[in-house]
Amino acid sequence: MSGLLDGSQYFPQSVVSGDPKPDSVILWTRIDDGSGTDTAVILQVASDEAFSNLVVEQEFTALAGSDYCLKIRVNELNPAQHYYYRFVYQNADLSYISRTGRTKTAPALDSDTNVKFAYVSCQDYIGKYYNNFLSVLENDDLDFVVHLGDYIYETTGDALFQSSSAERSIEFNDIEGALRIGVDDNVTMAAKSLDNYRQLYKTYRSDELLQRMHERFPMIAIWDDHEFSDDSWGDRATYLDGADEEQQTQRKKNSETAYFEFMPIDHQQPHTEGELPAGTLAIDDSYLYPNTRIYRDFHFGQHLHLVMTDFRTNRPDHILPEDAFPGTVELDQATLNGFLLGSGMPQAQVDGVVGQMSPYINIDDAMYAPYKTAFLEIFSGLYAQELLARIEMETTTAAFLQGKERAIAAVQGNLTTSYLNQVLSGAKATLPADHVIHQLPVLPEVGVEQGLAFYTMGKTSLFNYLGSRYFVIKDTYDLYAGYKEYVANLQNSSVQSGFDTAQTSWIAQTFATSTSSWKLLGSSVSFSPLIFDLSDNRVSSGLVPLDFVLGSSLLPTALKQRFYLETDQWDGMPQYKANFIENVLSQYGVITLGGDVHSSYITEHKASDVTGLKSFNFTTSSISSGTFASFLETGMTNILSQLGDVPEEIKQLPLFFDALVKTATKRDDVEDNLIFSRMAEHGIAIVANQ
Numbered sequence: 001m002s003g004l005l006d007g008s009q010y011f012p013q014s015v016v017s018g019d020p021k022p023d024s025v026i027l028w029t030r031i032d033d034g035s036g037t038d039t040a041v042i043l044q045v046a047s048d049e050a051f052s053n054l055v056v057e058q059e060f061t062a063l064a065g066s067d068y069c070l071k072i073r074v075n076e077l078n079p080a081q082h083y084y085y086r087f088v089y090q091n092a093d094l095s096y097i098s099r100t101g102r103t104k105t106a107p108a109l110d111s112d113t114n115v116k117f118a119y120v121s122c123q124d125y126i127g128k129y130y131n132n133f134l135s136v137l138e139n140d141d142l143d144f145v146v147h148l149g150d151y152i153y154e155t156t157g158d159a160l161f162q163s164s165s166a167e168r169s170i171e172f173n174d175i176e177g178a179l180r181i182g183v184d185d186n187v188t189m190a191a192k193s194l195d196n197y198r199q200l201y202k203t204y205r206s207d208e209l210l211q212r213m214h215e216r217f218p219m220i221a222i223w224d225d226h227e228f229s230d231d232s233w234g235d236r237a238t239y240l241d242g243a244d245e246e247q248q249t250q251r252k253k254n255s256e257t258a259y260f261e262f263m264p265i266d267h268q269q270p271h272t273e274g275e276l277p278a279g280t281l282a283i284d285d286s287y288l289y290p291n292t293r294i295y296r297d298f299h300f301g302q303h304l305h306l307v308m309t310d311f312r313t314n315r316p317d318h319i320l321p322e323d324a325f326p327g328t329v330e331l332d333q334a335t336l337n338g339f340l341l342g343s344g345m346p347q348a349q350v351d352g353v354v355g356q357m358s359p360y361i362n363i364d365d366a367m368y369a370p371y372k373t374a375f376l377e378i379f380s381g382l383y384a385q386e387l388l389a390r391i392e393m394e395t396t397t398a399a400f401l402q403g404k405e406r407a408i409a410a411v412q413g414n415l416t417t418s419y420l421n422q423v424l425s426g427a428k429a430t431l432p433a434d435h436v437i438h439q440l441p442v443l444p445e446v447g448v449e450q451g452l453a454f455y456t457m458g459k460t461s462l463f464n465y466l467g468s469r470y471f472v473i474k475d476t477y478d479l480y481a482g483y484k485e486y487v488a489n490l491q492n493s494s495v496q497s498g499f500d501t502a503q504t505s506w507i508a509q510t511f512a513t514s515t516s517s518w519k520l521l522g523s524s525v526s527f528s529p530l531i532f533d534l535s536d537n538r539v540s541s542g543l544v545p546l547d548f549v550l551g552s553s554l555l556p557t558a559l560k561q562r563f564y565l566e567t568d569q570w571d572g573m574p575q576y577k578a579n580f581i582e583n584v585l586s587q588y589g590v591i592t593l594g595g596d597v598h599s600s601y602i603t604e605h606k607a608s609d610v611t612g613l614k615s616f617n618f619t620t621s622s623i624s625s626g627t628f629a630s631f632l633e634t635g636m637t638n639i640l641s642q643l644g645d646v647p648e649e650i651k652q653l654p655l656f657f658d659a660l661v662k663t664a665t666k667r668d669d670v671e672d673n674l675i676f677s678r679m680a681e682h683g684i685a686i687v688a689n690q
Contacts, residue, residue: 326461
């Protein structure tokens with residue numbers, strides 16, 4: 001074929017390769033000639049960059065129904081070899097070529113070969129740039145790149161973490177098909193339709209550095225949440241924090257369809273054990289939610305066995321509901337006593353734990369009837385205000401009717417007086433002096449039973465991710481999560497299985513039978529513990545300013561706790577995580593690679609009681625998305641603002657975030673040892689076995 005012309009304009013997202021096996025690889029491009037019809041494209045694969053030794057030259061059709069994406073499985077290749085590929089578009093008598101891509105097959109299973117690769121995560125496009133990919137491109141000897149998720153972000157201007165710029169912004173073409181989140185001036189647009197998700201991939205893939213990275217290295221990818229929806233589980237979103245139902249099955253399928261169209265993942269292979277033929281990869285409902293399966297494994301010679309996982313598709317809901325009523329007592333004193341004694345805890349220790357719970361009364365007792373009436377009125381109004389601030393409602397009356405329904409459901413049974421007295425005090429400060437509520441004295445907080453309420457775990461708002469998915473009090477959360485898991489296990493179920501039974505069994509079996517020198521597991525979220533220990537029992541950090549602040553009266557009593565910074569990741573599943581580390585990761589000496597959290601960590605896990613081996617976690621930071629430290633600082637500011645005037649010394653805590661998370665794992669009851677932390681830096685990670 002002669003007279004080839006530069007056809008970059010017809011291949012606006014350039015070329016991509018992925019899922020390298022010893023004898024196969026996935027090749028991708030997208031053709032855009034403006035015809036609006038199915039388009040013929042020729043794939044050329046050669047063993048040399050000059051394309052003088054072609055091993056594939058075949059015509060394929062990019063379908064309009066697939067947004068002209070062309071994803072091809074190429075078989076019968078040689079192991080551990082670089083191949084060069086390009087696509088040719090013929091228009092009239094002229095032939096236009098895409099840029100040339102370089103890929104590399106995996107070494108043969110019995111090969112004694114060193115392997116080098118990079119792993120990355122979280123590449124927000126809105127107002128941000130991909131300069132970190134320069135570090136990948138500087139390492140031209142990489143065998144492949146692993147992407148652990150958040151390849152795209154489904155929102156186009158979320159004020160919590162995105163700031164659009166003139167050069168890096170997106171406005172959906174299919175605005176009617178987009179999801180509108182928020183009300184009035186506080187509206188964020190998120191992808192919902194298939195066209196919305198496709199537009200995100202096309203825009204992200206237009207970035208020059210991202211294109212250059214894909215052109216040089218094959219990619220092994222999994223998704224996290226933003227490929228569908230932030231902090232998602234299954235087909236459910238969490239934008240509204242429980243203020244409204246967010247099950248969005250078709251949206252989930254749309255997100256997966258676009259992912260499979262644009263990403264170089266062999267989405268068919270995980271569904272079968274057999275060999276698949278060469279050719280284009282079709283997408284149908286058998287590959288989409290709830291049938292989705294993307295977890296799969298890769299061998300690179302004798303030394304590296306890489307297992308890629310899926311944390312989102314079949315994971316359960318977050319253990320603490322975002323709309324949990326803070327005052328609700330989930331474990332009364334009798335239930336709490338029984339559970340603790342049943343777990344083997346001595347009575348003296350049980351008494352100590354119960355003594356740190358929240359006092360409660362039964363609001364339905366006749367003696368508290370005036371309080372129940374007052375709280376129904378108060379919370380009807382509070383719920384209505386929150387609903388109006390979060391979701392678009394037809395009328396204010398509708399909000400108050402729903403608020404009343406919410407209040408009736410919440411203000412019943414055992415409720416903690418610590419929370420109710422706080423609300424009562426706030427109501428008295430805003431209501432006229434002659435209002436009947438001023439006649440109500442504070443509810444008893446001593447001399448009553450103690451139980452575990454949502455308030456005891458840090459939940460202080462009616463609808464919020466704080467106290468639910470972020471900034472959760474660790475000790476009470478661990479207790480509640482253990483109880484919930486115990487109850488679920490009685491029904492042969494689980495509330496903590498980030499990997500469902502099928503995936504967990506597959507992972508365990510895969511590592512149990514692996515003979516590779518290095519066993520690696522790619523997880524979209526981190527296995528490193530992320531805890532702030534602000535309690536009186538903390539271990540000294542050795543930093544005088546930090547120890548002074550934490551040990552002084554400057555720190556509000558409400559903050560003198562241990563906090564999980566994020567329970568959307570593995571910390572939110574404490575018993576499952578501990579069992580998985582003990583019985584799979586440490587037992588087989590597995591190294592886990594993590595992403596999602598926009599910060600970098602190295603963690604040493606407890607040695608296996610069976611084999612004596614250990615597991616380690618290496619979490620990489622974000623390519624471009626805002627750092628975890630910046631999010632934590634915002635969250636801490638929000639919490640502190642609820643506590644009144646805050647001393648300047650407390651406002652300096654963000655300077656010590658890295659020290660706080662490392663020190664938190666020095667307590668005897670934390671089995672993980674976090675030995676490295678960088679919470680305020682972007683980055684990538686490179687792995688090599690020498």
